[in-house]
Amino acid sequence: MTAESAAARVPVDDGLIAILRQIVGEERVSTAAAVREQHGRDESYHAPVAPDAVVFAHSTEEVAAVVAACAERRVPIVPFGTGTSLEGGVAALSGGVCIDLSGMNQVLRVSSEDLDCTVQAGVTRKQLNEHLRDTGLFFPIDPGADASLGGMAATRASGTNAVRYGTMRENVLGLTVVLADGRVIRTGTRARKSSAGYDLTRLFVGSEGTLGIITEVTLRLHGIPEAVSAAVAAFPTIEDAVNTVILTIQSGVPVARIELLDDVQMDAVNRFSKLDYVVAPTLFFEFHGTERGVVEQAEQVEAIAKEFGASDFRWATRQEERSRLWQARHDGYYAALALRPGAKGMPTDVCVPISRLAECITETKKDIEESGVLAPIVGHVGDGNFHLVYVLDPENEEEVARAGALHERMVMRALAMGGTCTGEHGIGYGKMHFLEAEHGEGVSVMRQIKLALDPSNLMNPGKVVRV
Amino acid sequence: MTAESAAARVPVDDGLIAILRQIVGEERVSTAAAVREQHGRDESYHAPVAPDAVVFAHSTEEVAAVVAACAERRVPIVPFGTGTSLEGGVAALSGGVCIDLSGMNQVLRVSSEDLDCTVQAGVTRKQLNEHLRDTGLFFPIDPGADASLGGMAATRASGTNAVRYGTMRENVLGLTVVLADGRVIRTGTRARKSSAGYDLTRLFVGSEGTLGIITEVTLRLHGIPEAVSAAVAAFPTIEDAVNTVILTIQSGVPVARIELLDDVQMDAVNRFSKLDYVVAPTLFFEFHGTERGVVEQAEQVEAIAKEFGASDFRWATRQEERSRLWQARHDGYYAALALRPGAKGMPTDVCVPISRLAECITETKKDIEESGVLAPIVGHVGDGNFHLVYVLDPENEEEVARAGALHERMVMRALAMGGTCTGEHGIGYGKMHFLEAEHGEGVSVMRQIKLALDPSNLMNPGKVVRV
Numbered sequence: 001m002t003a004e005s006a007a008a009r010v011p012v013d014d015g016l017i018a019i020l021r022q023i024v025g026e027e028r029v030s031t032a033a034a035v036r037e038q039h040g041r042d043e044s045y046h047a048p049v050a051p052d053a054v055v056f057a058h059s060t061e062e063v064a065a066v067v068a069a070c071a072e073r074r075v076p077i078v079p080f081g082t083g084t085s086l087e088g089g090v091a092a093l094s095g096g097v098c099i100d101l102s103g104m105n106q107v108l109r110v111s112s113e114d115l116d117c118t119v120q121a122g123v124t125r126k127q128l129n130e131h132l133r134d135t136g137l138f139f140p141i142d143p144g145a146d147a148s149l150g151g152m153a154a155t156r157a158s159g160t161n162a163v164r165y166g167t168m169r170e171n172v173l174g175l176t177v178v179l180a181d182g183r184v185i186r187t188g189t190r191a192r193k194s195s196a197g198y199d200l201t202r203l204f205v206g207s208e209g210t211l212g213i214i215t216e217v218t219l220r221l222h223g224i225p226e227a228v229s230a231a232v233a234a235f236p237t238i239e240d241a242v243n244t245v246i247l248t249i250q251s252g253v254p255v256a257r258i259e260l261l262d263d264v265q266m267d268a269v270n271r272f273s274k275l276d277y278v279v280a281p282t283l284f285f286e287f288h289g290t291e292r293g294v295v296e297q298a299e300q301v302e303a304i305a306k307e308f309g310a311s312d313f314r315w316a317t318r319q320e321e322r323s324r325l326w327q328a329r330h331d332g333y334y335a336a337l338a339l340r341p342g343a344k345g346m347p348t349d350v351c352v353p354i355s356r357l358a359e360c361i362t363e364t365k366k367d368i369e370e371s372g373v374l375a376p377i378v379g380h381v382g383d384g385n386f387h388l389v390y391v392l393d394p395e396n397e398e399e400v401a402r403a404g405a406l407h408e409r410m411v412m413r414a415l416a417m418g419g420t421c422t423g424e425h426g427i428g429y430g431k432m433h434f435l436e437a438e439h440g441e442g443v444s445v446m447r448q449i450k451l452a453l454d455p456s457n458l459m460n461p462g463k464v465v466r467v
Numbered sequence: 468m469t470a471e472s473a474a475a476r477v478p479v480d481d482g483l484i485a486i487l488r489q490i491v492g493e494e495r496v497s498t499a500a501a502v503r504e505q506h507g508r509d510e511s512y513h514a515p516v517a518p519d520a521v522v523f524a525h526s527t528e529e530v531a532a533v534v535a536a537c538a539e540r541r542v543p544i545v546p547f548g549t550g551t552s553l554e555g556g557v558a559a560l561s562g563g564v565c566i567d568l569s570g571m572n573q574v575l576r577v578s579s580e581d582l583d584c585t586v587q588a589g590v591t592r593k594q595l596n597e598h599l600r601d602t603g604l605f606f607p608i609d610p611g612a613d614a615s616l617g618g619m620a621a622t623r624a625s626g627t628n629a630v631r632y633g634t635m636r637e638n639v640l641g642l643t644v645v646l647a648d649g650r651v652i653r654t655g656t657r658a659r660k661s662s663a664g665y666d667l668t669r670l671f672v673g674s675e676g677t678l679g680i681i682t683e684v685t686l687r688l689h690g691i692p693e694a695v696s697a698a699v700a701a702f703p704t705i706e707d708a709v710n711t712v713i714l715t716i717q718s719g720v721p722v723a724r725i726e727l728l729d730d731v732q733m734d735a736v737n738r739f740s741k742l743d744y745v746v747a748p749t750l751f752f753e754f755h756g757t758e759r760g761v762v763e764q765a766e767q768v769e770a771i772a773k774e775f776g777a778s779d780f781r782w783a784t785r786q787e788e789r790s791r792l793w794q795a796r797h798d799g800y801y802a803a804l805a806l807r808p809g810a811k812g813m814p815t816d817v818c819v820p821i822s823r824l825a826e827c828i829t830e831t832k833k834d835i836e837e838s839g840v841l842a843p844i845v846g847h848v849g850d851g852n853f854h855l856v857y858v859l860d861p862e863n864e865e866e867v868a869r870a871g872a873l874h875e876r877m878v879m880r881a882l883a884m885g886g887t888c889t890g891e892h893g894i895g896y897g898k899m900h901f902l903e904a905e906h907g908e909g910v911s912v913m914r915q916i917k918l919a920l921d922p923s924n925l926m927n928p929g930k931v932v933r934v
Contacts, residue, residue, distance in 0.1 A: 113713050113822035114851075136717070156662040167660050169669070170637060185909045191818040192850040193634050194887035195623045195673055197894055197902050197931055198913045202636070202669030206662055223719040246580050250603070252690040252756075254721065289719075290767075296759060351658040355580035383659040384581075420661035427664055435664050442652045445920065446665045452919035453912065464664055 012052035028056040046088030051098035068182030081151030087428025093462035121150025140165040155426040156206030163382030164256040176216035180454040209460035225288035230322040231315035234278040240308040242358040257286040258382040265376035269328040272335030346390040350414035351423030385423035479519035495523040513555030518565035527682040535649030548618030554895025560929035588617025607632040622893040623673030630849030643683035647921040676927035692755035697789040698782035701745040707775040709825040724753040725849040732843035739802030813857040817881035818890030852890035
């Protein structure tokens with residue numbers, strides 16, 4: 001907790017609790033320690049901070065009333081979806097009221113003609129895809145966790161198939177947002193494109209609850225492809241793998257996923273899943289299209305991969321074979337943790353122009369090897385985005401400090417290469433100093449916007465932008 | 468000119484002119500009437516308003532110095548690219564200084580590995596594509612006019628192939644922006660995706676010069692497709708044509724362009740270009756992909772079109788044949804004007820969810836027919852976006868008023884259908900009342916942002932948001 005945010009703390013008193021209970025009912029306001037603690041913790045390594053109370057909201061109107069009641073008393077508000085953020089986004093750094101949106105779990109509308117839908121913020125991506133099962137449509141964005149769509153919008157999430165389908169930035173058409181004073185706005189429309197005024201949708205996507213609370217999301221959907229094929233190939237070096245990716249994209253192959261696992265990660269996966277992959281930099285591909293199209297794509301990529309020395313190129317179109325090929329990728333995180341029983345994972349991500357990706361990964365790996373820290377690498381390399389998981393003994397302060405220093409060097413390297421300090425995890429309170437290094441004077445513009453929309457700094461305070 | 472904007476008017480005096488001349492040199496500041504008049508006029512039907520002076524800037528530093536000098540004296544600033552806006556965007560409603568960016572015409576960087584480039588704001592889209600000629604890359608967005616890329620970013624332009632490649636919203640990676648007080652920021656990075664802080668890039672894209680002046684643009688590029696095919700088909704009704712589009716998109720055919728011309732427009736084109744198309748609702752398609760892929764796409768669409776009664780389905784892959792097929796579409800605007808010699812065009816656009824598109828066009832056509840006004844329709848129907856050109860005698864006040872009333876009904880109909888008052892032309896000062904109808908309380912949030920970044924309302928005042 002920073003001194004700054006602590007200074008803003010206004011306690012939640014019995015009067016406010018009584019009002020909150022009037023708004024949502026007795027049973028949907030909790031001050032129980034276990035409930036509060038669970039709501040101050042995400043999946044990151046950052047210290048959790050419990051809110052003073054948790055409200056379980058069921059409608060936009062309830063959220064608006066809760067926000068208005070808190071705003072009147074200058075009590076901070078932190079939104080909560082599934083608690084799967086990775087940079088401390090849900091930690092109640094200044095205390096206050098957590099609004100849990102998981103009960104807002106209705107799919108409000110699906111239009112198969114328009115390939116769009118509107119959901120309440122608490123609907124998770126798996127729930128949505130289950131709901132869409134018989135429509136021939138799907139929602140492609142897959143950040144790994146079964147996160148809520150409101151939370152995914154708030155952190156501008158993406159994942160493995162952003163290279164084909166985009167991120168939440170491209171797939172959110174509109175939002176319902178409760179502002180800091182309790183007003184409710186609807187941003188965007190159901191039109192596919194618009195030149196009508198400032199792009200408030202994109203302003204709230206990625207704002208991590210610091211400008212308002214997203215309560216409904218209108219999303220683009222995509223047709224389930226007629227056919228899918230998958231391929232795996234090992235490469236002599238990281239450069240060869242990345243050059244394969246670059247040439248694939250330059251050639252216009254509309255690849256749906258391209259994932260890179262480094263040698264350390266492949267070794268982890270072999271051990272964890274009892275597989276026998278070559279322990280070398282390895283690319284995993286997935287292709288979506290027509291029956292003929294996915295075969296053509298796999299053949300095009302095979303030819304490119306072989307130019308760069310790929311061995312062991314395997315591809316498959318049948319579901320079971322594809323699943324077997326991708327097993328190694330899906331097991332990645334748990335396989336990494338299993339390398340060191342009892343250790344904890346400290347995940348992070350950066351994203352760079354793809355022309356610098358091989359160099360960025362190679363230098364980062366050199367750093368890691370020299371330091372003796374264990375840190376497998378997995379990348380959404382079609383976008384230039386890669387992840388590290390530092391596999392650490394959290395009790396070992398020296399080791400944690402060493403990983404922290406490596407992390408700092410990696411992020412600053414990515415920035416120096418024209419990249420960003422986070423491709424998809426967000427800023428939370430873990431990366432605020434990197435945001436300043438990345439955007440300089442731009443952060444002061446973000447601060448002007450924050451103060452214009454939340455002058456008392458009550459919306460998820462202490463995150464993204466220092467006030 | 469509104470009373471509100473007139474009230475803000477601060478004259479450009481000799482002292483300021485002298486300072487501007489110090490910044491950019493004697494010969495790049497003009498107060499000549501002809502120069503000023505040219506810079507207050509765009510391609511719309513809205514009344515032009517000349518600025519008091521025009522500065523021809525050659526660098527971001529010059530723009531920053533000019534803005535700072537104007538800001539100190541509370542003199543309004545209007546940016547100017549090619550003057551091809553369609554809602555009065557360049558009219559100097561409160562007088563002040565126009566900054567002409569056409570001299571900022573350098574392509575600063577192209578990366579074929581990253582499929583991106585950085586250009587100065589005055590580079591036009593045709594100039595960029597000419598520059599890219601030998602790289603195998605192209606910049607797809609084509610709003611018709613050879614607009615500057617800074618202007619296209621500022622109005623969130625798109626055009627015929629947005630259905631495949633997106634709009635400026637999706638294709639701008641980052642910007643250099645001079646703020647209202649002369650500070651310079653760089654938004655975004657060269658990374659393909661980022662979760663780092665508020666999306667300032669998307670905030671300035673579409674802000675029409677009201678929040679700052681875009682001086683440099685980093686753009687996504689795309690690989691020139693290996694093959695292109697084109698097709699044309701006539702349909703019994705608008706519904707049949709639109710249903711063909713819906714099913715094409717649902718089927719995941721990655722069509723690059725789908726344009727609809729109504730019967731009135733087809734008749735105009737037949738007359739203008741001496742062609743013999745059936746006078747019926749007609750779709751023009753373009754497909755990008757591999758040799759096999761574009762044939763497959765054309766065949767898929769032919770099958771769908773025939774389900775909806777298409778006659779006269781013609782398709783071609785050879786350049787000359789494709790050009791001949793698309794001739795009718797390219798001649799559209801001039802063909803429309805030629806229907807009535809001496810008349811002027813009053814172009815406008817709306818965008819609706821595609822499920823409502825047939826209904827929206829059909830009702831609009833009924834209105835037009837009942838009113839006796841001439842107004843051919845052309846649509847970027849893959850996005851649900853369509854255009855009207857009212858072909859009018861500008862001296863006939865009654866006719867202009869009738870067209871205005873029709874226009875009002877069309878926009879309100881689009882909004883009622885969940886659409887937007889403009890898919891790609893922007894708000895300028897022609898559609899401000901529609902912006903309020905569309906976004907309601909959201910406009911007050913836009914105003915908060917405007918006031919936070921431009922508290923004295925000096926940046927292109929009187930446009931987009933009323934202050």
